[in-house]
Amino acid sequence: MTKVVDRKPLTFYERTYLPTLLEGLKVTARHFMRSVKGGNAALQLGDGYYPEVPWQVAEGYRGAPYLVRDQDGNTKCVSCQLCEFVCPPKAIRITPPGADGVPADRPNAEKMPREFEINMLRCIFCGLCQEVCPEEAIFLQKHYSLTGLTREEMIYDKERLLQLGGVHAGIQKWKHKLEEAREQDTFPVKTD
């Protein structure tokens, strides 16, 4: 269903560019005066400016993505590689365990990444990895200023991401599944 929007022709006065010009003057002058009076946020840091006094991010701010652990200290990521697939700048790189690797060091889900790297030079903090993650294992956190002296230093590996990410208490679906399976001791055939 198309909606036709009436586009009014500009009046002569508007076509002289004067109204927009005056509006621009007003806006810029207002901001200028506010800044000069010291009323703008950038100047209101108290003890100093940004690098010395870090900017306090707002609630819900989405910065760098890090991996998280569950409340039992287990890696939540199961190496499904959906974030790697969805990542627009191809910043994420996951090495799956492979046939010969150790699948998982935890009792729940039988798969976890052998290596998980995020190239923070490429990352654009878009949040698609968090959006797509079926395990709630990666979250955009509050860090926004990441620096390093080499390119290699800016590729964060699994250990670092997990350490920076901390713990995120979730529903632990794999754990509940395992508990549910253990309760069902009635399965007639023991295969192993």
Next chain:
Amino acid sequence: MSNAAPNAPAPTAPPPVEKIRIKVDGREIEVPKTMPDWQGRPQPTTMLQACHLAGNEVPHYCYHEKLPVAGNCRMCLVEFGTPMMDPATRKPVLEADGSPRIARSVLPYEPQTPRGAIACATPISPGMELYPSSPATRQMREAVLESLLVNHPLDCPICDQAGECKLQEYSVEHGSGTSRFVEAKVHKPKAVDLGPRIVLDDERCILCTRCVRFTKDIAGDDALGIVNRGSYNTIATFPGRPFDNNYTLNTVDLCPVGALTSKDFRFKMRVWFLKETRSVCTSCATGCNITIGSREDTIHRYEPRGNDAVNGPWMCDQGRLNYRWIGRSDRLRDVLANGAKTTWKAAVDAVAARLAAAPSGSVAIVASARQTTEELHLIKKLADRLGAPTDSVPREGEADRLLVNADRNPNTNGARLTGISFTEAGIRLPGIADGIRAGTIRSLVVFGEDVTQHGIGADLLARLELLVASDILPNATTAAAHYVLPGCAHAEKRGTFVNAKGRVQRFLKAVEPKGDARPEAEFLRELLAGTGAGEVPATAEGLFNAMAREVPAFAGLEWAALGDAGVNVPV
């Protein structure tokens, strides 16, 4: 099993079959009365086949066109109707406008409820109407999916099948968006070791029995079955007997869900990252069509690619797993001159000068039947220019009754047709060895073979003035060679193989060559120019087309006309 067996003679053109008219979703179409079943025998056309001909794909799990029909998954239920018959007069009942009245199939005890039929096993009859898009059909599919998902664990994030899983696909297409199931799911064994190459996850199994039927009816090894009852149904082998025939990995392809997974591919790469390249298996002369799954110049798996003239939809485990050597770390990467690294230009120029200066008859060439037909043709041109005897190395194994050929070279017929080897490969090799021993042959060019294993020992190689070896992996011959020219695996170049039955099949490039390695055809082209044998086309297409003009066996063929399935030539 006639049609599925590729070693059987090609079937003669079937006699024309009678056509019948039916309606699919209200559209009238004409379909043949019979169609080939999984063995190629004519059988009454099923509703599923008719819908396929009408362009309407009916979802299905247990049905597979190359397997016996089981009809147990119920996914292909389709609502239908048949022309009404007056019981008294035995005449069709007509509508007011003269068209036959259609009686929709309904439950006998509940006439207002539509009753579907499994499309994979229900033959069509004249005047029948199929409703694969009707609300009732959609409802039946949704209900079947809901029932299949009752005990399915939904561990897609850790399941290797995710991305190519029929359960995922049909859930999106036909399933309900939400689950009504609140009870605890039945948990079955996970990661069951079924055999040396197969892992079974019983929770994911939807009991379609494709794997059971394949092993019994195609592979001829009645190894799998279903045990227990109801929700506790599981796939199992006989106790103490592993599932280890040479065709087990086909069950992984067949499995519509992630129940049967390959140990080799397990947790290795998600399928949506894989680039698919059409290629041909090199492990024997059958030349099974394959799809190479690669990501970023790493090959992760081979999968069979359907070609009824060669391998059907199957391939053997041995050929499927024979890909790791392409990524081996000790691959020849550098051009070597007397053991020192050099450039392609320097090496090719030097070799060409030495060969051009050698008197006629003092050079011999040993080629490999693992090379592409185009390369063999160029080697033959080089040999003609130098007056050199040529041969390739035979490689024999044991054949089986399904796919594996006794000849383990993928291109023996290519070597024969281009004139590299005689009718019997390898019979000129002793002559070349004698020539070296007698001192008449002073230069030897070897492609892709270790001649020390085939009658030309290291002592003979030491007598040579010039030994040029082109290979992919290091061996005793490359170690002794004065010049080493690193070549490419089939996955790193384009070309054709001629299989045991004379089918010319092309394969495409999946990954980049390692290090300095180049496709053999490229430097053969430079060698030909350097020895004064003339210019040849630079591309795989051009080379094949030029070869087809020069070699009588390939007369009239063109690269583009080979297609994905290949073309037969007389051998």
Next chain:
Amino acid sequence: MLDQLISDPTVRFVAFGTLKILVVFGVLMTFVAYAVLVERKLSALIQDRVGPNRTAPPLVLKIPVLGKLLQGWGIFQPMADGVKFFLKEDFTPDYVRKVYFWIAPAITVIPALLTIAVIPFGSRLGGEPMVIADLNVGILYTFGIVSLGVYGIVLAGWSSNSKYPFLGGIRSSAQMISYELAMGMSVVSVVLVTGDLNLGKIVEFQAAHGWLVFYQPLAFVIFLVSAFAETNRLPFDLPESESELVGGYHTEYSSMKFALFFMGEYANMIASAAMMVTLFFGGWSLPFVGAPAGTWLGGLLHIGIFLAKMIVLVLVFIWVRWMLPRFRYDQLMDLGWRRFIPLALANIVVTALVLAALKS
């Protein structure tokens, strides 16, 4: 001997001319450097930011209060910028047409400096007229020189041998030629009123009869807008529009060669401001008061008045940059050819008729 030399008019002309050139050049370059700083600071304030407030030479911070203040104002930023430009790698891409690539920045910056020569930046200082070259065809000279500026940009765009500079060069040539017409015509009416082409005389006319901006407001508006277009400043910076052309004509330039383009732009801006002060705002005079100064103090005061007016206009230039979005190319051409040129022509006719009526 010395008295004799000083009294000799040739020696006097050469000596004072050289002195004036050196002083004006020095002042202009300082203005250019600090115009950049002012631009950055002003834009920061308009956009709720802080602006440069980090640079300071090592010992300055030791000065109590003032050191901190100077650093906060970014007073030393232009010096750091200058040093940076000198130390950066002067990269010449392999595919450019080298000779033209090298002379293009110079061709851009020289006309901007030459324009200043005829501007009377004061009345008299110790009997010496405060203008480098007191030409009686000052306005014509200015327009002649200004129109040369386009060559530098077109050459830069063409010799870079790359698509974005090329597009920038084409745009700038079209734009600058179009707006020169409007600009020139707007000045014709000014000349009609004053009856003289000598800029000094025009200022003196304004000192006696009041500022020309009140006689010729339309001419001023056209001149002002055309000046924006001529200096490639927003809202008419299409030759270097970053959003679509990366950097326009100077995309391939780096280090000092880029700095020359940068300096050229700001020198042009200052020259335009000086020109407008001279033509419309009474040059060194204040409204309806003032004759050529007789004393040293009066002479310095006049120079101060001129500079103050000029700085205000430069601030307007800067302000406008952070106020208006960039015009679309067709809008720019439409404004130049279909609005300003007819308006300027009409203005000339009306002025001439009024003058003729007043005379008879």
